[in-house]
Amino acid sequence: xxxxxxxxxxxxxxxxxxxxxxxxxxxxxxxxxxxxxxxxxxxxxxxxxxxxxxxxxxxxxxxxxxxxxxxxxxxxxxxxxxxxxxxxxxxxxxxxxxxxxxxxxxxxxxxxxxxxxxxxxxxxxxxxxxxxxxxxxxxxxxxxxxxxxxxxxxxxxxxxxxxxxxxxxxxxxxxxxxxxxxxxxxxxxxxxxxxxxxxxxxxxxxxxxxxxxxxxxxxxxxxxxxxxxxxxxxxxxxxxxxxxxxxxxxxxxxxxxxxxx
Numbered sequence: 001x002x003x004x005x006x007x008x009x010x011x012x013x014x015x016x017x018x019x020x021x022x023x024x025x026x027x028x029x030x031x032x033x034x035x036x037x038x039x040x041x042x043x044x045x046x047x048x049x050x051x052x053x054x055x056x057x058x059x060x061x062x063x064x065x066x067x068x069x070x071x072x073x074x075x076x077x078x079x080x081x082x083x084x085x086x087x088x089x090x091x092x093x094x095x096x097x098x099x100x101x102x103x104x105x106x107x108x109x110x111x112x113x114x115x116x117x118x119x120x121x122x123x124x125x126x127x128x129x130x131x132x133x134x135x136x137x138x139x140x141x142x143x144x145x146x147x148x149x150x151x152x153x154x155x156x157x158x159x160x161x162x163x164x165x166x167x168x169x170x171x172x173x174x175x176x177x178x179x180x181x182x183x184x185x186x187x188x189x190x191x192x193x194x195x196x197x198x199x200x201x202x203x204x205x206x207x208x209x210x211x212x213x214x215x216x217x218x219x220x221x222x223x224x225x226x227x228x229x230x231x232x233x234x235x236x237x238x239x240x241x242x243x244x245x246x247x248x249x250x251x252x253x254x255x256x257x258x259x260x261x
Contacts, residue, residue, distance in 0.1 A: 016043025187254025
């Protein structure tokens with residue numbers, strides 16, 4: 001299937017590893033020009049090597065989501081290198097594991113700016129041009145904790161849930177301009193982030209990492225963890241012409257793991 005995004009410009013955050021890398025590679029394979037954004041340039045360059053080896057085009061840019069003042073300058077760099085952004089993939093790093101109670105206000109404020117305000121401000125910058133061109137895709141990657149809160153991930157659960165409400169509201173506002181806004185929710189995808197969280201849980205519960213991993217697999221109807229490329233392919237589809245009538249949705253890529261409707 002031709003997804004119709006050849007030569008479209010995509011901006012993908014967290015593109016140096018994990019889900020961000022998988023989404024960037026999937027978009028590049030479909031012919032999009034991909035701006036790889038993140039805090040570690042060496043990791044972005046590794047993603048660029050993979051894209052270039054497959055005949056794709058990319059541009060690496062150091063971008064710290066916590067720095068809201070850098071948005072305009074960074075956007076200008078992307079536009080100069082690849083052209084106006086047609087596809088925006090919002091993908092932020094996860095906060096440290098925490099309980100809901102007794103967290104410092106400063107930590108909540110810091111993570112809200114990094115994980116929510118930055119996404120909103122970046123999207124506002126991107127949709128200006130999308131409206132003019134009457135075409136655009138906003139894809140926001142969150143967490144299953146926004147649907148079914150995960151114990152000891154209170155900050156992540158709370159802030160990512162706010163992005164669901166924002167995206168749904170935004171989708172109605174942008175629909176008349178040919179712009180879609182959707183959320184992708186990962187279940188247990190085999191990434192370093194999952195390994196980190198499993199290790200933290202193992203230490204907290206005084207269990208081995210293997211025990212934690214086996215317990216988790218039992219909750220997944222498919223009996224296995226997802227592959228990053230499977231997640232990336234969903235992002236590429238949502239960016240496509242074929243998905244032009246999908247907006248305001250939350251798409252789960254979880255092997256049936258999330259227990260709620």
